[in-house]
Amino acid sequence: MTVTVATLGFPRIGPRRELKFALESFWAGKITEGELCEAAAGLRAAVWARQHALGADHIPTGDFSFYDHVLDTSAMLGAVPARYGWTGDAVGLGTYFAMARGTPGEGGHIAQEMTKWFDTNYHYMVPELAAGQALRLSSTKALDDYLEAKALGYDTRPVLLGPVTWLSLAKGRDVDPFDRLDDVLAIYCELLEKLRDAGAQWVQIDEPALVLDLDGRQRAAFTRAYARFARRGPKIMLATYFGALDDNLGLATSLPVEGLHVDLARAPEQLDTVLAAAPKEMLLSLGVVDGRNVWRADLETLLDRLEPLAARRDFIVAPSCSLLHVPVDLGLEKSLDPEVAQWLAFAVQKIEELATLKRALNGGRHIVAGALAASSQAAANRRTSPRIHNPAVAARLAAVTPDMARRRSPYAERTSAQRAQLNLPAFPTTTIGSFPQTEAVRAARARFNRGDIDAGEYEGFLRAETEQAIRWQEEVGLDVLVHGEFERNDMVQYFGEQLAGFAFTRNAWVQSYGSRCVRPPILYGDVSRPTAMTVDWWRYAQGATERPMKGMLTGPVTILNWSFVRDDQPREASCRQIALAIRDEVVDLEAAGARVIQIDEAALREGLPLRRRDWAHYLGWAVECFRLTASGVEDATQIHTHMCYSEFNDILPSIGAMDADVISIETARSQMELIEAFADYKYPNEIGPGVYDIHAPRIPDSEEMAQLLRLARGHLPPEQLWVNPDCGLKTRKWEEVRPALVNMVAAARALRESAA
Numbered sequence: 016m017t018v019t020v021a022t023l024g025f026p027r028i029g030p031r032r033e034l035k036f037a038l039e040s041f042w043a044g045k046i047t048e049g050e051l052c053e054a055a056a057g058l059r060a061a062v063w064a065r066q067h068a069l070g071a072d073h074i075p076t077g078d079f080s081f082y083d084h085v086l087d088t089s090a091m092l093g094a095v096p097a098r099y100g101w102t103g104d105a106v107g108l109g110t111y112f113a114m115a116r117g118t119p120g121e122g123g124h125i126a127q128e129m130t131k132w133f134d135t136n137y138h139y140m141v142p143e144l145a146a147g148q149a150l151r152l153s154s155t156k157a158l159d160d161y162l163e164a165k166a167l168g169y170d171t172r173p174v175l176l177g178p179v180t181w182l183s184l185a186k187g188r189d190v191d192p193f194d195r196l197d198d199v200l201a202i203y204c205e206l207l208e209k210l211r212d213a214g215a216q217w218v219q220i221d222e223p224a225l226v227l228d229l230d231g232r233q234r235a236a237f238t239r240a241y242a243r244f245a246r247r248g249p250k251i252m253l254a255t256y257f258g259a260l261d262d263n264l265g266l267a268t269s270l271p272v273e274g275l276h277v278d279l280a281r282a283p284e285q286l287d288t289v290l291a292a293a294p295k296e297m298l299l300s301l302g303v304v305d306g307r308n309v310w311r312a313d314l315e316t317l318l319d320r321l322e323p324l325a326a327r328r329d330f331i332v333a334p335s336c337s338l339l340h341v342p343v344d345l346g347l348e349k350s351l352d353p354e355v356a357q358w359l360a361f362a363v364q365k366i367e368e369l370a371t372l373k374r375a376l377n378g379g380r381h382i383v384a385g386a387l388a389a390s391s392q393a394a395a396n397r398r399t400s401p402r403i404h405n406p407a408v409a410a411r412l413a414a415v416t417p418d419m420a421r422r423r424s425p426y427a428e429r430t431s432a433q434r435a436q437l438n439l440p441a442f443p444t445t446t447i448g449s450f451p452q453t454e455a456v457r458a459a460r461a462r463f464n465r466g467d468i469d470a471g472e473y474e475g476f477l478r479a480e481t482e483q484a485i486r487w488q489e490e491v492g493l494d495v496l497v498h499g500e501f502e503r504n505d506m507v508q509y510f511g512e513q514l515a516g517f518a519f520t521r522n523a524w525v526q527s528y529g530s531r532c533v534r535p536p537i538l539y540g541d542v543s544r545p546t547a548m549t550v551d552w553w554r555y556a557q558g559a560t561e562r563p564m565k566g567m568l569t570g571p572v573t574i575l576n577w578s579f580v581r582d583d584q585p586r587e588a589s590c591r592q593i594a595l596a597i598r599d600e601v602v603d604l605e606a607a608g609a610r611v612i613q614i615d616e617a618a619l620r621e622g623l624p625l626r627r628r629d630w631a632h633y634l635g636w637a638v639e640c641f642r643l644t645a646s647g648v649e650d651a652t653q654i655h656t657h658m659c660y661s662e663f664n665d666i667l668p669s670i671g672a673m674d675a676d677v678i679s680i681e682t683a684r685s686q687m688e689l690i691e692a693f694a695d696y697k698y699p700n701e702i703g704p705g706v707y708d709i710h711a712p713r714i715p716d717s718e719e720m721a722q723l724l725r726l727a728r729g730h731l732p733p734e735q736l737w738v739n740p741d742c743g744l745k746t747r748k749w750e751e752v753r754p755a756l757v758n759m760v761a762a763a764r765a766l767r768e769s770a771a
């Protein structure tokens with residue numbers, strides 16, 4: 016029997032973010048469309064050559080994208096909203112980037128909405144469908160890329176995002192996207208025939224929707240779609256990932272497709288049931304190497320599992336999902352500690368692992384003895400390294416009592432202690448934490464990182480910025496001040512860099528959306544806090560004003576959700592460790608005199624599991640971790656939290672259970688819609704509904720903000736309301752922030768007057 020290697024998809028940004036720089040030069044008018052396309056072709060050719068050299072048998076094409084593969088699919092289908100003035104020819108780059116980024120200036124158009132791709136940190140452009148919209152094959156990118164690779168000598172496996180997943184992600188205006196199923200399928204059929212005629216043997220159709228809770232309509236669409244595709248074009252490898260098929264297993268294995276890919280990193284337990292359910296002639300692709308995390312695989316353990324199977328049938332070994340979600344090459348990471356580095360595998364190393372598995376399965380372990388020994392040694396080292404396992408952390412966790420996750424008194428008692436201590440006016444005003452990260456702030460940080468200025472000079476600069484921000488806040492009359500976060504590069508990285516158990520990389524970028532890339536911290540070991548992280552800055556800031564200065568921290572769930580997290584213990588265990596470390600910081604801030612401490616949980620919602628039945632468990636530990644972080648203080652110390660989104664309806668009981676004294680949320684864009692939900696739920700604590708949408712350069716006037724506040728007051732008693740923007744201001748310019756906050760304070764005053 017033969018085992019082969021597939022990769023499902025490879026990072027498209029290039030090892031040195033070449034795509035980012037090419038795109039941004041093009042957008043800035045510095046290079047032509049021809050030059051951009053040439054750069055992209057160069058990247059694709061390099062990616063194919065690399066995967067081929069590493070031993071991949073099924074090399075994907077069509078996984079490259081100028082912006083996003085969901086947007087590519089919308090372009091393929093001609094699902095271009097009318098506002099972009101598209102004439103119905105092939106979708107060119109102009110239209111494509113308009114959909115991705117909007118068009119500037121007067122008469123410009125907003126971009127398509129963007130949201131998270133399943134439970135990853137990658138963002139896709141939400142497809143839009145309007146009633147009566149004509150759909151037709153409008154981009155042959157999949158075919159073009161296939162032919163381009165073929166001309167270079169690679170017979171590849173084109174990748175398409177499947178029709179049911181695309182429809183499931185689409186937003187219909189006056190139309191249910193699934194009403195358009197047949198039109199969409201006709202276009203896929205046309206393309207599949209073209210691919211077959213061009214010589215493609217296989218096509219990979221990604222249907223991650225198969226790991227979600229599906230309704231009857233989606234299930235019927237799967238059956239209908241794949242019946243229509245059967246024997247239409249190339250053989251179909253139906254790829255599922257991000258979780259187990261579970262109740263959709265029967266559906267997936269009954270579809271008339273020639274191959275099925277399953278995720279065995281997220282759901283290793285499904286191997287046996289998949290084997291039992293899949294017809295014998297169905298080629299299975301086993302996602303045994305984690306495609307979305309950075310850990311090196313334990314190859315001998317995998318072989319123990321796969322060898323008996325290889326004696327019985329052909330199969331493919333593959334990463335669990337596209338390698339899009341991991342950095343390109345560990346080889347570029349020169350400054351990592353070697354002990355940590357040996358635990359890691361990025362996209363290139365993951366293909367090497369798959370090639371090693373293949374060789375061992377086809378020819379016996381002895382032919383790759385060296386690679387297997389190295390893998391086992393790294394795995395053994397991870398199990399025992401003192402760098403990972405810190406007995407002091409384990410002891411502290413074991414000593415956690417339920418009391419530690421509970422404030423001393425209920426909110427009703429705490430609030431009187433806080434009111435007595437803070438003595439704030441009605442409708443108190445505050446901001447979410449950061450002030451504009453200006454060119455000057457970024458330049459100073461870059462100079463400091465390069466060693467051009469020393470720590471003293473850099474700190475002096477930051478202090479001056481902070482002091483200025485404080486003076487200005489006093490001048491405009493804000494009630495609870497912030498220091499501005501000028502010293503922070505990123506709200507997670509700043510803490511990760513100071514906590515034990517995290518590693519940081521120089522070149523390990525992954526695409527977040529479009530040209531934007533991030534370097535998530537790598538949480539590899541037990542987390543502890545060697546020393547206070549924010550207390551000195553807070554002390555400096557509070558020393559500059561009489562008004563209350565907020566302590567500003569990132570919460571444990573957010574730190575967890577924005578990192579690559581170790582896979583040798585449950586995520587909740589890592590989260591508890593972070594919670595204890597941040598709890599110490601909260602207590603230290605209080606001891607230093609802080610009366611208000613904000614713990615941001617910007618990413619709590621995005622950690623929600625894909626399957627509903629797993630929500631309660633996640634929310635249970637996430638809320639407990641927040642409470643563990645927040646509950647070490649006296650009643651009079653006011654704990655704030657902040658969340659940057661507007662979908663709360665389904666998690667309100669958990670938000671309530673967090674028991675923060677004050678929560679600030681995003682409400683400006685939705686006209687306070689959310690406030691109703693909080694009111695209906697009878698949320699008992701204080702709320703700052705955002706009245707200033709910080710996502711746009713627009714400066715709202717004070718009447719507009721007062722109007723929003725009146726809406727909120729219509730639903731909630733005035734004692735419960737705070738006045739603040741939707742989120743931090745770091746992406747805005749001072750020219751926008753200054754007048755907007757002046758107007759915001761005026762709006763709060765207007766409400767105070769009308770109340771009095």
Ligand code: GLN
Binds near residue numbers: 447449657658659744
């Ligand atoms: N305190 C952070 C800031 O103001 C919060 C950012 C966020 O929620 N994304 O920047």
Ligand code: ZN
Binds near residue numbers: 447
């Ligand atoms: Zn926010």
